[in-house]
Amino acid sequence: MSQIEGKHVFVSYVREDNEEVDKLCQVLEAAKIPYWRDRTSLGPGETWKAQIRDAIRRGSLVFLGCFSDNSRAKERSHMNEELTLAVEEYRQRAPGRTWLIPVRFDHGDVPEWDLGAGQTLSDLNYADLFGDQYAAQAASLVTSIHGVMGDKQLGPAAALEAVEQATSADRGDILKRFTKEMLVDPTRRIELDDLISQEVQRVLKVLNDPDRVAGQFGGTRDEQVIRVVEAATELWELTEPFCASLAVAARWGSPDTLSPWANGLRAQVQAPLKIQGGNQGLLEMRKVCGLLSIMTAAIAAGSSRRYDNLKALVVDPSVRDGHLPKPQSMLEATDPWAPFDSQEMTANTLARGVIASKPFDEALKDYTERRVGNSYTPVSEWMHAILRPVFLDQWPDDDSYTTEYERAEVLVGVLAQDAVNVSTAATPEMRGWSRSRWFGRSTWRVARYGANSVEDLKQELATEGQQWAPLRAGLFAGDMERAKSALEDYGNYFAEISRNQH
Structure with missing residues (x-):
């Protein structure tokens, strides 16, 4: 990649930043972007000034100026000479076209180089290749560069793969950033749909892999528990990038833009419902995706009061269970306890390990040796803990996140109860036997802390009536009596469970 004929990216830097530039060039190589760098692109005996001038003026599609405290500390450097040539070239190019891109390796300022027409170098959009946002910024950078390269353009899905390959990056951060950038740009809607579809396929490939669920468990009881717990952790790590993107879409999108996420969510719920042979514990664990x-969509849409998005993502889609004669709503088909098959030991080990940041074998000993009290709702506690980082940019404080998490949990529970009520309407005798299974941490916290999301929703409906926002968005089919019935039924079950936990 170093001796490149034709068009390329020119990388300008000071020698003290070799390590950071090496990392940048690894990203460019992974993204199949030709680059020119003096350390590798100058042949023996070549006149470096002439070669650099030619590389900047004739061959470069993009000029990357890399800045750091090292470059700012130098009054004289070859980089300054390269920037002077780049500015001259920039002034001759048509306005509005991307060519000169500053890159920061730290928080310092981009220099105030005069670009003419009242513009300086610091006015240009720059990439921050440092800190937690390195991967996401690198992905955006290579996408921008490929946009300039025309027929060689790299889509966001390929950019994500390239940056992850080169940096061992956090895929969720990259996907979240792409979603934020592309969701508001109608011209990139097809690219975004393809990106999300690719992510869903990654998840489905694992969920549909028969080798992952084949065979019977061996080993001791504790070893079997650890295996299931590790499977749950792996599936969350697989699903987290999709959830990171979904959290953005559910909050800022609109029903007409949400089909990639709605289809992906439905596919994740549908896949484990297919009749398949294998280890029952691992088969059930696939339902965690x-x-x-669903919880991610509920928190994001519910907290922003985008009930129309909540409806499009988790209420309207239906799935088919191979054991049932007709399709079900996703909420009716999803039981938060099902992945653990009511295995209190497994669920407590998982929750304790994540919340206390303990190895799972130690968390299991906490449970079996009764070192700590067991959780009433370990599945909910686990979800509350692992979803927290997804929403960290929305709620820096834990209390706000917890409030919205519990409200979303209850709202999903009420909507699931409504789905049950609708499906059993023709058989009233079944109504007492069918209920929502979406009960979580708020069932025990209501007695301890007083916050009751069920009563809050009831009060909202009583006060606002037909103008209640969920009804106006089409939840409960816009029927106030139906909403009252679901709230009343769920509230009764909620109170019963809460009493039994104290």
Whole structure:
């Protein structure tokens, strides 16, 4: 990649930043972007000034000026000479076209180089290749560069793969950033749809892999528990990038733009419902992907009061269970406890390990040796803990996140109860036997802390009536009596469970 004929990216830097530039060039190589760098692109005996001038003026599609405290500390450097040539070239190019891109390796300022027409170098959009946002910024950078390269353009899905390959990056951060950038740009809607579809396929490939669920468990009881817990952790790590993107879309999108996420969510819920042979514990554990995605959508849409988005993502889609004669709503088909098959030991080990940041074998000993009290709702506690980082940019404080998490949990529970009520309407005798299973941490916290999201929703409906926002968005089919019935039924079950936990 160093001796490149034709068009390329010119990388300008000071020698003290070799390590950071090496990392940048690894990203460019992974993204199949030709680059020119003096350390590798100058042949023996070549006149470096002439070669650099030619590389900047004739061959460069993009000029990357890399800045750091090292470059700012130098009054004289070859980089300054390269920037002078770049500015001259920039002034001759048509306005509005991307060519000169500053890159920062730290928080310092981009220099105030005069670009003419009242513009300086610091006015240009720059990439920050440092800190937690390195991967996301690198992905945006290579996408921008490929946009300039025309027929060689790299889509966001390929950019994500390239940056992850080169940096071992956090895929969720990259996907979240792409979603934020592309969701508001109608011209990139097809690219965004393809990106999300690719992410869903990554998840489905694992969920539909028969080798992952084949065979019977061996080993001791504790070893079997750890295996299931590790499977749950792996599936969350697989699903987290989709959830990171979904959290953005559910909050800022609109029903007409949400089909990639709605289809992906439905596919995650549907896949484990297909009749398949294998280890029952691992088969059931596959349901955590859809479960976590539903909760992500509920928190994001519910907290922003985008009930129309909540309806499009988790209420309207239906799935088919191979054991049932007709399709079900996703909420009716999803039982938060199902992945653990009511295995209190497994669920407590998982929750304790994540919340206390303990190895799972130690968390299991906490449970079996009764070192700490067991959780009433370990599945909910686990979800509350692992979803927290997804929403960290929305709620820096834990209390606000917890309030919205519990409200979303209850709202999903009420909507699931409504789905049950509708499906059993023709058989009233079944109504007492069918209920929502979406009960979580708020069932025990209501007695301890007093916050009751069920009563809050009831009060909202009583006060606002037909103008209640969920009804106006089409939840409960816009029927106030139906909403009252679902709230009343769910509230009764909620109170019963809460009493039994104290």
